[in-house]
Amino acid sequence: MGQKLRTVLWFDGGLDEAADFYVGTFPDSSRKAAIAAPMDFPSGDEGDPLVLDLVICGRDFQLLNGGDAGFAPNMATSFMVETEDQEDTDRIWDAILAAGGKAVQCGWITDPYGYSWQVIPRLLNETLAGGGTAAKRAFEAMMPMVKIDVATIEAAIHGGR
Secondary structure (H helix, E strand, O other): OOOOOOEEEEEOOOHHHHHHHHHHHOOOOEEEEEEEOOOOEOOEOOOOEEEEEEEEOOEEEEEEEOOOOOOOOOOOOEEEEEEOOHHHHHHHHHHHHHOOOEEOOOOEEEOOOOOEEEEEEHHHHHHHHHOHHHHHHHHHHHOOOOOOOHHHHHHHHOOOO
């Protein structure tokens, strides 16, 4: 792994299935190394996957088979994926939903493992960063949305809704 900082996601087994989901759902994603447990541990046996190193959207992640120790992901930490257009937004959003994810609001969606993602078109982020009237209109248009509708955001930016 080239990055000095990695995000570690806690799982209670099922690392291979989770890795398949993330690699199959997000662009620029791949499996890297796998480390087997050198001995039995509270949530598994010797030889079971202990950690899997992945790249998700070009970033290093590690899936840890930590077992159920009362740890659960929540929305206080989320991962933002910038999409290029509606097709890109739909593909990622629909893949998460089809796998058992749950739609939230304003582009937020929880994957089947409980991790929160923001599936946000680049246009929306750029407009909000630019400030001014266009940012206000885009923000107002986004607030009632669940999945972001790019055409509605574009119309809002240009004065329509």
